[in-house]
Amino acid sequence: MYFTFLAAVSEAEPPSSMSRMCVLQLKCEQYWPDNENEEKMYGDIGVTLTSVERTVDFVVRSFELRKADVVRCAKQFHYTTWPDHGVPIRASPIIAFRRRVRAHDDSNPGIIIVHCRYQAC
Numbered sequence: 001m002y003f004t005f006l007a008a009v010s011e012a013e014p015p016s017s018m019s020r021m022c023v024l025q026l027k028c029e030q031y032w033p034d035n036e037n038e039e040k041m042y043g044d045i046g047v048t049l050t051s052v053e054r055t056v057d058f059v060v061r062s063f064e065l066r067k068a069d070v071v072r073c074a075k076q077f078h079y080t081t082w083p084d085h086g087v088p089i090r091a092s093p094i095i096a097f098r099r100r101v102r103a104h105d106d107s108n109p110g111i112i113i114v115h116c117r118y119q120a121c
Helices: 092-102
Strands: 039-042 045-054 058-067 070-079
Touching: 058 092, 070 092
Parallel strands: none
Antiparallel strands: 039 045, 045 058, 058 070
């Protein structure tokens, strides 16, 4: 299990002899609410998750971002099945993801920000 995050990487502590079965490494902090219509505050910026579309290989989330009286909408395309090391075995899920991103509504142009969960990317 992993998440795509926008924050600094933090290393997990080395496993002890008692915890060799499962080690969960939190790469960064999640920067969106867990539930639809829930607002999470980050300083003076409110982030509300307005919709979620899940597929086998990616998730598309829509957000409402609020700072004082200014409200903006944003969409997150989160590819969830990229392996920790190496590249995916099949290209078809990546092609489907790219098509979904490109099919996004062009009537409201904006910028696309691409990030990964490691600082080295």
